[in-house]
Amino acid sequence: MEENREDMRDIEENEEKEDAREYVERKRWLFFGLPFTFTKYTVNERVITINAGLLNTTENDCYLYKVQDVELKTSLAERMFGLGTVACYTGDNTHPQLYLEHIKHAKEVKDYILHASEVARRKRRTLNTLNIDADDIDID
Secondary structure, three states: OOHHHHHHHHHHHHHHOOOOOEEEEOOOOOOOOOOOOOOEEEEOOEEEEEEEEOOOOOOEEEEHHEEEEEEOOOHHHHHOEEEEEEEEEEEEOOOOEEEEEEEEHHHHHHHHHHHHHHHHHHHHHHOOOOOOOOHOOOOO
């Protein structure tokens, strides 16, 4: 029994080491996928950060535990240049949808966000619920 607990601790420690990744991507032009924009996306195990602008800058953060769903969108032009757009649907009040537009390694980033958001919810012991407009249902 004691060996099982030690094995579980080892597995949890390895998962934590794997989750300690951070992705830093730049929004790119669709033309040849060149990174000549002033938008930078940072995704780590706690938060998604979007920094935009050159003279007037905006920094937008969203905790990963608030991410409810993640979607990968790729147009023909994006596929030609190895790019993609990751759409994150969140429970955040100020920005319910976050778009990481025209980034490289989009599928890898999407998979990481999906996995890391579930881990973050478990750590915080939170539950995501969706509003399905149950007010319209008559109870007999």
